[in-house]
Amino acid sequence: MRSFGSLTQHFAGIALVSVLAACSGGGNGAGTGKTIKIGVDMPVSGADASIGVTTQNGAVLAIEQAEKKGLPGGFHLQADTLDDAVQGVHSPQQGASNTRTFISDDAVLGMIGPFNSNVAKAEIPLTNEAGLVQISPSNTNDGLTKGPDAASLRRSNPAVNSYFRVCTIDSRQGAAGAQFARKLNFSKAYILDDDETYGLGLANVFESDFKKFGGTVLGHDHITKNQQDFKALLTKVAATHPDVVFFGGTTSNGGGLIRKQMFDAGMNNVAFMGGDGISDPEFLTVAGTTADGSYYTVAAPDAEKLPSAQQFVKEYQARWNGPVGPYSASAYAGAQVLIAAIVKAIKQSGNKMPTRAEVLRGVAATNGLATPIGTIGFDKDGDSTSPVLSLWTIRNGKANFVSQLNLKF
Amino acid sequence: MHDLLQQLVNGLSLGAIYALIALGYTMVYGIIELINFAHGDVYTLGTFFSLSILGLLGVSNQLHGGVLVVDVAITVLGAMILCGLVGVLIERLAYRRLRNAPRLAPLITAIGVSFILQNVMQLWRGPSPVSFPQVIPNPGWVIGGIEIQAKQLMVILFAIVMMVALQVFIYNTKLGKAMRATAQDRDAAQLMGININTTIALTFLIGSALAGAAGFVSGVYYQSTWFFNGFNAGLKAFTAAVLGGIGNLAGAMLGGFCIGIVEALTNLKIFPNGNQWSNVVVFSVLVLVLIFRPSGLLGESLPEKV
Numbered sequence: 249m250r251s252f253g254s255l256t257q258h259f260a261g262i263a264l265v266s267v268l269a270a271c272s273g274g275g276n277g278a279g280t281g282k283t284i285k286i287g288v289d290m291p292v293s294g295a296d297a298s299i300g301v302t303t304q305n306g307a308v309l310a311i312e313q314a315e316k317k318g319l320p321g322g323f324h325l326q327a328d329t330l331d332d333a334v335q336g337v338h339s340p341q342q343g344a345s346n347t348r349t350f351i352s353d354d355a356v357l358g359m360i361g362p363f364n365s366n367v368a369k370a371e372i373p374l375t376n377e378a379g380l381v382q383i384s385p386s387n388t389n390d391g392l393t394k395g396p397d398a399a400s401l402r403r404s405n406p407a408v409n410s411y412f413r414v415c416t417i418d419s420r421q422g423a424a425g426a427q428f429a430r431k432l433n434f435s436k437a438y439i440l441d442d443d444e445t446y447g448l449g450l451a452n453v454f455e456s457d458f459k460k461f462g463g464t465v466l467g468h469d470h471i472t473k474n475q476q477d478f479k480a481l482l483t484k485v486a487a488t489h490p491d492v493v494f495f496g497g498t499t500s501n502g503g504g505l506i507r508k509q510m511f512d513a514g515m516n517n518v519a520f521m522g523g524d525g526i527s528d529p530e531f532l533t534v535a536g537t538t539a540d541g542s543y544y545t546v547a548a549p550d551a552e553k554l555p556s557a558q559q560f561v562k563e564y565q566a567r568w569n570g571p572v573g574p575y576s577a578s579a580y581a582g583a584q585v586l587i588a589a590i591v592k593a594i595k596q597s598g599n600k601m602p603t604r605a606e607v608l609r610g611v612a613a614t615n616g617l618a619t620p621i622g623t624i625g626f627d628k629d630g631d632s633t634s635p636v637l638s639l640w641t642i643r644n645g646k647a648n649f650v651s652q653l654n655l656k657f
Numbered sequence: 658m659h660d661l662l663q664q665l666v667n668g669l670s671l672g673a674i675y676a677l678i679a680l681g682y683t684m685v686y687g688i689i690e691l692i693n694f695a696h697g698d699v700y701t702l703g704t705f706f707s708l709s710i711l712g713l714l715g716v717s718n719q720l721h722g723g724v725l726v727v728d729v730a731i732t733v734l735g736a737m738i739l740c741g742l743v744g745v746l747i748e749r750l751a752y753r754r755l756r757n758a759p760r761l762a763p764l765i766t767a768i769g770v771s772f773i774l775q776n777v778m779q780l781w782r783g784p785s786p787v788s789f790p791q792v793i794p795n796p797g798w799v800i801g802g803i804e805i806q807a808k809q810l811m812v813i814l815f816a817i818v819m820m821v822a823l824q825v826f827i828y829n830t831k832l833g834k835a836m837r838a839t840a841q842d843r844d845a846a847q848l849m850g851i852n853i854n855t856t857i858a859l860t861f862l863i864g865s866a867l868a869g870a871a872g873f874v875s876g877v878y879y880q881s882t883w884f885f886n887g888f889n890a891g892l893k894a895f896t897a898a899v900l901g902g903i904g905n906l907a908g909a910m911l912g913g914f915c916i917g918i919v920e921a922l923t924n925l926k927i928f929p930n931g932n933q934w935s936n937v938v939v940f941s942v943l944v945l946v947l948i949f950r951p952s953g954l955l956g957e958s959l960p961e962k963v
Contacts, residue, residue, distance in 0.1 A: 292785035295883070335775075335885050336784035443933060470933035474889040476879060480667045480921035481932045487660060504786070505881065514797075514804065534786050534881060 257287050271532030281601065282322055283491050286311055286586060287350035288329045289343060289361035289371070290579075294336025295500035299528035300363055302573025303385055304329055309567050310583035319453060319591060325650070328356060330654075333366055337500045340456050343367035351378040356606045358586045360381060360579060365446035366499070369401065372411045377404040381608040383586055384413040384580035388421050388451045388524065388547050392630040407456070409630050412611055414621065416549035416635030418446070421523050422453025424637045425545045430461045432543070433587050434491040437463055440498030440506065442525075443470040444555055449576075450523045451496030458494075461474035482513035490518055492543075498525035504534025511538050519543060527574045532645060542613040542622060542642045543650075549621050549636040550649045551577035557620035581619035588617055620656075660703040662803045664921040672917020673816035676880065677871035678894035679901070679909035680820060681864035687838045687904035688860045691755065694767040695747060697891015698774035699740050699865045703872020704882040705782055710788055717790050729792065734875045737866040744865025745858050753854070773887075778884035786883040808878050815874055819867060820910045827906070827915035836860055839936040840904075862958075893939070900943050902956025911954055915942070 291300040311327040319325055330346040332338055343362050350356045351374060358381040362368050368387045375382045391397030392411065402409060429437065437458050441451035448470070455465050466488040469481060485493060493510065495503055503526040510518060520542040527546045532539050551557040551572050560580055564572050589610030593602030615625040625633045639650040649656045676702050685693045710732045711717075720728055735782035751770050753761040797806045827833035839856045840848040847853050874888070876882055897916045902910025916939055923938050931938075946954060 295786060297785065333784075336779070336883065467928060472933060472936055474885070475932075476886065477671050477887065477920075479671070480664055480924040483663055483667055484660070484924045484926065487926075505879075508880065512806065530785060534788065536788055536880075 260516050266622040277608055278446075281355060281552050283324045283326055283355055284319070284357050284590060284601070285326045285328045286354065286583065286590075287346070287353075287356045287359035287361070288327050289332050289346045289350070289359060289367075290329070290363050291333035291338040291367075291500075292329070293332045294333045295530055296333050296336075296363070296498070296528070298336050298530040298533070299537065299573055299575065300331075300333070300338075302568075302570070303363055303575040303579045305568045306385070306564065306573070306579035307583040309564055310580045310587060312567070313563070314587045314591075319428045319594060321594050323429035323594060323601075325587070326355075328353070332362055332364075332644065338362070338364040338367055340370035343344075344370040347371045347374045347380075347382075348405045351375070351380055353553055357590055357602065357604055358611070360385065360582050360586065362387065362571050363575070364444075365392060365449070366444045368392050368411070369445055372401040374401045375403060375410045376408060378410075379405070379408060379604050379608060380410060381586065381589070381604065381611045383487070383611065384409050384411070384415070385416050385582045386524065386547065386575045387413050387446075388415055388418045389445050390417045390419050391445070393417070393631050395488070398629065399430040401620040409612070409628070410608060412582075412585070412626050412630040414578050414585070414619075414624055414632050414635075415548075416484070416637055417631060418450045418523070419453050420635065420655060421545050421547050421637060422450050422496075423457045424522060424639070425450075425454050425521065426457035426463070427652075428543065428545065428639050429458060429492055429494070432492075432519070434519060434521075435463050435519075436466055436489065438466045438485045438488055438490040438492075439468040439496070440485075441468075441470055441495065442501035442503075443472070444497065446500065446523075447495075447497030447501065447525060448497070450525075451494065454494050454496065454523075471497070471506075475502055476505065478502070479512055482506070482509055482515065483510075484519045486513045486515050486518075490515075492519040492521050495520065495522040495526065497522070499534060501525075504531050504539075507531075507535040507542060508538050513579065524548075525576060527640065527647070529573075532642070532647070539642045539645060544640050546574045546640060547635065548575055548578045548638065548650055550638045550640075551620060553649060553652075554622075554624060558620070560620035577620045581621050581624060583612055584619050585614050585617055585624055589614065616649045659802050659924060661922075664802075664925060665918060666803060666805055666809060668918030668921030669719045670812045670878070670917070671921060672897075672914035673812040674871060674875050674890070674913075675894045675897045675916055676816045676910045676913025677819060677874065678868060678890060679897040679913045680823060680906060681867045681871075682891075682895050682898040683901075683903055683909040684823075684860055684864040684867075684907060686898065688836060689752070689857060690760070691752060691763050692767065692895065693719065693864075694764075694891065694895075695770035695774055696864070696868055697889075698771050698778070698874045699743055699747075699887070700868040700875070700890060700894075701778060701882060701884065701887035702743060702774060703736045703740045703869035704876040704886070705787075705872075706779060706869060707732050707873040707876050708787065710735040711790060711792065716792055718792075718960065719790075719794055720792050721794065725793070732792075732869055733873050736869040738869075740869025740872065741862040741866035742869070744861040747865075748858055748861040750873075753857075756857075761884055771891075773898035775884055775888070782884060784884060786881050788881045789879070791877070791880055793877055812874055815870070816910065818906060819868045819870065820906060821864070822869070824906055825875070832856075832859060896939065896943055900946055900953055902953025905953070908953055908955035913953075
């Protein structure tokens with residue numbers, strides 16, 4: 249018993265010493281360290297990888313280019329990339345743990361990510377408390393920035409908003425989807441969602457806007473986590489004879505399987521529609537030949553078609569040897585915003601290591617910054633003031649751009 | 658009424674897959690009272706093995722006639738043999754030494770084996786869903802307004818044939834008798850000259866081979882799988898085994914069909930938002946059954962457990 253007691257004391261002592269060492273190390277780093285890190289948190293393994301990796305690549309490219317160009321004061325810039333997918337699917341718990349890793353590293357002055365709205369919900373309270381600026385290329389859920397939901401995410405530090413996004417929100421994405429559906433002459437819709445922050449929110453907006461534009465909603469059901477068999481559910485859907493099945497959710501939560509099994513339930517001629525959750529190449533893989541006849545919206549422009557993004561597309565393809573993903577340009581733009589704020593903060597502090605608060609203030613003050621997806625500025629909630637939406641369809645197993653909506657606020 | 662019948666058909670085919678997995682759970686539990694949590698992952702492994710064998714045979718599309726029969730037979734047998742061997746290996750490496758340990762030890766080990774298998778599959782086939790070719794022609798028939806697809810019939814028939822074959826094996830062969838004896842009293846069986854190790858290994862071989870067959874069937878049925886698939890299916894199948902009376906073969910079958918049907922029926926129009934509640938309903942049924950019949954639906958009707 250005695251020896252056990254002394255052993256724990258030893259451990260406590262060692263732990264204390266190492267904590268002190270870590271603190272002093274960090275303190276020195278802030279004074280003399282010349283490396284600034286940007287945390288990048290995306291789902292880069294599993295079913296979300298096909299879209300997560302291209303998004304991460306966009307952010308990393310911007311960071312590498314800034315490093316090559318050189319920062320004032322001789323600082324070096326580095327990307328610290330972490331994966332928030334666990335067992336193949338984006339995980340809020342893992343996202344929160346990654347965020348804690350970034351927060352505990354004094355060299356991290358801001359982060360890009362996450363990709364998914366429910367992950368953001370777990371991360372925002374942490375970055376809010378730590379005052380670490382966070383820019384997401386793709387979170388579209390309204391509640392992350394607006395209303396009582398956002399207020400509760402910022403409860404530990406209500407005066408400070410640490411979260412920004414360069415994409416549009418679901419109340420606009422859902423509205424665009426509903427308009428798109430009506431333009432395609434779909435008048436009866438059946439709505440499904442994956443019961444997550446993003447999917448449920450998008451499906452609800454689509455439902456109310458589809459009705460507003462004169463469409464009929466035949467029903468609205470939620471799928472369960474890890475569900476594989478949708479036959480029974482889709483039998484019920486088929487019996488109502490919809491023109492289109494709208495799915496609010498991600499491919500990793502069943503988007504592709506639902507499309508595939510619609511054919512088993514006899515809905516070969518019924519269209520399938522979703523938001524950016526099914527904009528990943530994985531959807532084409534899972535749904536296979538049945539992917540044709542699907543439509544979706546993306547809360548970002550088609551970078552390949554945008555004149556302002558041509559330079560970015562070329563550089564991206566040269567660096568990563570692959571096509572640009574739906575959110576690559578947005579992640580690049582988000583990283584540009586963050587880098588601009590860091591550069592400004594270094595200059596203002598006289599070439600000293602800037603604090604997280606200075607970088608945060610810089611990001612919040614962003615106005616008219618030119619990026620591949622257009623000029624970027626934020627409102628007081630952290631939402632982009634000039635978001636863009638694009639509409640897509642799948643023909644012959646390939647995603648085809650249909651049109652683009654520019655929104656100004 | 659039409660909806661009800663259609664959902665019953667859907668539920669039967671879903672339940673048949675649960676039943677096939679549940680048979681393996683119940684066999685292993687019957688003989689060594691171990692809940693083999695790795696069983697669901699052996700089932701997923703069966704789908705991946707089938708996929709590899711089909712790849713070796715060069716099959717990527719629908720087959721017809723003689724080629725269909727031969728290729729499907731090779732694939733199913735191959736998947737069964739490979740999964741059976743994996744099962745034997747798991748028993749030999751992970752469970753045998755713990756046979757006389759406190760019951761919690763092999764249980765935790767089983768969970769560990771499940772994680773190992775999942776991660777091996779993730780390394781082997783990647784973490785994304787993998788598609789499975791539609792090898793079997795899938796015509797549909799409409800009988801009195803109810804649509805039945807060939808693959809639904811196939812799954813149901815396959816499950817019933819497997820259960821009957823197993824029942825015959827256990828009650829009408831010498832090896833089956835040895836298994837029953839081991840289940841009843843391991844020490845006494847050993848004294849009677851039964852090789853316990855061989856008998857238990859045989860149980861794992863058969864149980865895992867069934868999971869392999871179920872893996873093939875589910876591949877054909879869903880045309881896709883991923884490394885984590887076995888977790889959910891295994892959980893439902895385990896529930897099916899408990900519902901039917903764990904250790905009882907006919908019970909596993911009945912439990913599987915019950916759960917499949919309950920799950921499908923939650924999608925009837927009279928239950929708004931039923932799909933979201935399907936798991937709640939399934940497990941509520943389980944709880945209710947266990948309150949009134951603690952040993953499951955068929956648990957007490959047969960004194961001998963296998």
